[in-house]
Amino acid sequence: MARFIRWQGIIAFIVLSALVVAFLYFFAETLVKKAIISSAESAFGAEVNLAEVKFGYSPLQVSVIGLQVTDKETPTQNLFSFDRATAGIDVWQYLFGKIIIDELEVSQLAFSSVRSQAGEVYLNDTVNEHGGDSLAEQGKALLPEVDMQLPDVKSLLNDSNLLTVKAGEQLKASYKTEQVKIKALKGQLPNKAKLKSYQDKVKNLGKMKVNSLADIEKIKTEFELIKAEFKADQALVKKAKKQVLDSKSLLAKQVNEITNAPTKDWQQIEKTYQLESIDTEDFAHILFGEQAREYVQKAKWAYEKVSPLMENMKGDSSEAKEKAHENGRFVYFKEDTPLPSILVKKALFSIQLEQGELMVTGSELTHQHWIRGQDSLINISSTSNGELSLNSNFKLSKSGDFNAEGEWLVSDRSLANIQLTKSKALTLSLTAAKLNGKGSFSLMNSEIEASNGVSLKQASYQGQAKSKMTKLLLDTIKSLDKLTVDVAVSGELSQPKFSIASSLNEALTGAFKQQVAGKLNDFKRKVNEGLNEKLANALKLGDSQTAELLDLEALLTDTDKALDDLKNSDIVKQQQKKLEDKLKNKAKDKLKDKLGDLFG
Amino acid sequence: MLTLLAKLLHALNSDSSIRQIALAIALGFIVGLSPIFTLHNIVIIFFVLLIRVHLGSFILAVGFFSGLSYLLSPAIVQLGESLLTTPNLTVFFTSLYQLSLFKLAHWHHTYVLGAFVLGALLCAPIYFISKFIIEKYRVHIMTFFEKFRIVQALKASKFYRLYTSFSGGSSLTKGGL
CATH class of the missing domain: 1.20.58 (Methane Monooxygenase Hydroxylase; Chain G, domain 1)
Known part of the structure; x- marks a missing residue:
């Protein structure tokens, strides 16, 4: 037996194993920290600072402390930063090749916070995301044209x-x-x-x-x-x-x-x-459409960021296939209690915004909803300034269809110093108001359908107007104490259709239409005279x-x-x-x- | 590295069993193809330490075949992919998938399974080819190379001194390098 077996080999194996475990124990945090920094820097194209990574071993928990990601567009600011993110990982599933996070908690998440010193920028996108005028800019550009709409x-x-x-x-x-x-x-x-x-x-x-x-x-x-x-x-x-x-x-x-x-x-x-159509509705579009368009732009931005990520996770994209071809991939088979390859069972984010603190909770966050047959849920709430809540759920089907729907509610939220529009002809900002509103939305792939209604009470405005029409508009708005705006959005997310109705319409109808009508009649008379002359000849x-x-x-x-x-x-x-x-x-x-x- | 190479040459030239060296190379082939920290690799390393195989040859074989696996990775992944996605084998793999050990070994990963299957299939031929080559080396090649002047020159080098420190000078008498 001794001719084939060397018993001291067992000791060597134990020693080797102990060395590996010790190495991981002492250096895992440093290795993970470096891995997070390098992958985040390559993903965001700018300097990433990370104070510390901590491991808890029973149960396995990874804590990322003090993360700051430089905004490559504005290096003096962070794209986002947080104080602490803790993820409790299911070790057993991790060893099976799945990332199952029982609880993810991110505290003091902040966007656009000021950095102590400007971060380095490593790469700039050659494609300008705002290559064309944004919808909001286009909305603004409409305003000075109102006076010029009557042609020569x-x-x-x-x-x-x-x-x-x-x-x-x-x-x-x-x-x-x-x-x-x-x-x-x-x-x-x-x-x-x-x-x-x-x-x-x-x-x-x-x-x-x-x-x-x-x-x-x-x-x-x-x-x-x-x-x-x-x-x-x-x-x-x-x-x-x-x-x-x-x-x-x-x-x-x-x-x-x-x-x-x-x-x-x-x-x-x-x-x-x-x-x-030169009537009051255009002004409602111009004034409130801008804000609505900005919200839809944000939704579009989020959708564009998330959807390719989900495509990659599904492993259907050509890039993912190429990667799988090089490095291999996990193939999952049926089991009694199936789990997605990535799942966050419970998530809690506390977000610091100028308007106050927001609490975001999520559950069943994954890209493989069909495996457990449960939708991902996201709830946002805040009580620091009135009441704000948003409940939404989304799911991705096996065939790749994305569905999301949700409802939101705002009550007694105080608003202050919000710029509604800024253009050559009109500058208008909301100095103070109480906001109430509710709405719902649904997104099926990239088709959006949303209806929202808000009302402003005890509103006061400030602004400057240059043309006759905008002066009239400004005066009318200033005279309003209560204002309601209903915004419906439908169609393709990249080119949504807006329908905006506002009580401003009624308020403007009398005074504004009178002005427009005079101008319009004069124009009509001149044009018809010219046409009749041509006819007579x-x-x-x-x-x-x-x-x-x-x-x-x-x-x-x-x-x-x-x-x-x-x-x-x-x-x-x-x-x-x-x-x-x-x-x-x-x-x-x-x-x-x-x-x-x-x-x- | 030089030490390891010297050890291998010493093993080739010494009385070390040809089978021990050939087995070390064959096992090194399996371990070298797969990512190092896979369950089957840990088991193989355990047996390599436990059984009397030539460790130097094993470590060198792992290093060599790890390099080779980079070149072979598309074929390895393709093999694993075709095995795991063949409809006829789905029932078989589904039943294996219910075992925690199967998942722990990451045999449901295309690269790991491909490497393991390729390693397991080719380890026996590699064992016999290695054995055959070492035998031939000891009988013919070693004495053939002895005649060259360059070999004589090498004998005066630092590497040779290192080599002799392992062989204890016996190689000279045994007609070593």
Whole structure:
């Protein structure tokens, strides 16, 4: 046996194991501290300070004390910092490859706190997250435009897209085309001289002396020849008549269109320049939409930060797959009491904000909700200034669908010195007020649906206005003691639609609408005058052209009638009758002569 | 490192059992492929210390095969992935998964399982190949190299003095390096 076994090897194993355990015991805290700092610095791209990491071994507990993460945008401030974070870890599950935290407690969590000295910044995002104007900025930019929304009348009337202008141009073009067609036909029509020559020819046939049937036959043949010419000319006249009728109906249609064009143009102008919507609701959008947009931006920011993290955790993203391909991954199988790979059973955060302390509690925080069939719950509450509460739950399905919903309530919260808007035309801030409100929201993947209502009581405002309209707005707001705002948000989180209703609307309606109406009426009158002038010019041209068409029509009717008369002339019959009479007379004379001879 | 290398050369040249060295290399292969602090590695290290295998060869083999495992990692992960995700084996692994020992050994991790299976499959061939090479070395290669001038020069080096300190000068008489 001793040939194969060396018993002292057991002692060596124990010694080795003891050395490893001792190393971990003495150096684990330092190693974990360095690991946290280096991974946080690479994640946040700026200096991270960590005072201490402490391990408790029964039960296993990791405490991170005094963490400060520099804000890389503003290195003199922290992105966030906390005094202490303690996580109680399930050791057994940790050894099985899962991170199950029974309780996570973060105390004195603060955002944007001032650093004792500016932190180092290691990397700056090349992509500017605020590349375009934020929605709030866009909202502000709307305000000075309110005074400029009425466009210049002259340039508006010179707009070639106006229907009146277009229809006028079309009418002009149609006149020209029709004129060319008629002119071409006119050249082919028989003129007066031709008609006269026809009449002369027919007259001459009537004057011809007829002595025999051969003469009648000759007249008939000649008349047929002339008739053929009449017919050809009559066909041309018929064609010309049809053309005149077509032209008349086309021009009548276009004249009708141009007559209606100014009305349609005005409707389009109203729509384009939103003249109808220049009402008090726009101001509610501008004033309170900014705040609402900021909240939605925050929700969007959080969603954008969290969703890729969840995708990575699911292991479905290409990056996660690549990483799993290099380092391997845990494959989990069914078990009696399944657990997600990462789970925080209970979390408690105390957050320090300017407005007071917030308590955030969470439970079942994970990215694999389908395993235990429970939603993650997050509750926020504060009683330091009135009452504030938010209850929400979210879950991620196995197929990757994200669902979240929640409700919030604020009552008797004192507000002070909140800037509502700051732009060239209007600066407005809320000096003091009592805030009450409630709302609910739901998020399905990136589709948001939220309805919120707040009311401000005992409100006092301060501000400066430069334009007439903003002055009016400022005065009206200042006169209000109570103000309610209802904000509904819907649609894609990246491009949400806001619907904002406010009691400010009613307050502004009278005074503001009166001002707007005056300005709007003057504008409307000028635009309509311009449009009517364009219409009159177009119609003037139309009148002269129509008269010309009518003259031509009369001429064609006369020509047609003359040709018809000639065609229906009974010249052959007349000559036949003449011959018959002649022959009759001749026969009569012969008979008289014979009877005279007989009776002597 | 030099000491370890000297120990290995001494073992190769000395009377140390060829099987002990070959077994050390084969076990070092299994341990080297997997992350060091896995349950099966700890068990193997325990047996390496307990059984009379050549420790120097084992440590060098672990070092060498750990390096090799970096190159082989995609194949190792692929092997583990295909084993753990094959539908036919799901029932088998599900039943193993109910055992705490299985989870403790991290055999539900693609890299660990792949490395362990690859190590277990190839350790026997590696044992026999190592044994064959060491035998050949002792009979032919060692005497072949003896003839070279460079070997003569090496004998005058610091490394050789270190080597002789382990072999106690006996190698000279045994026709060592």
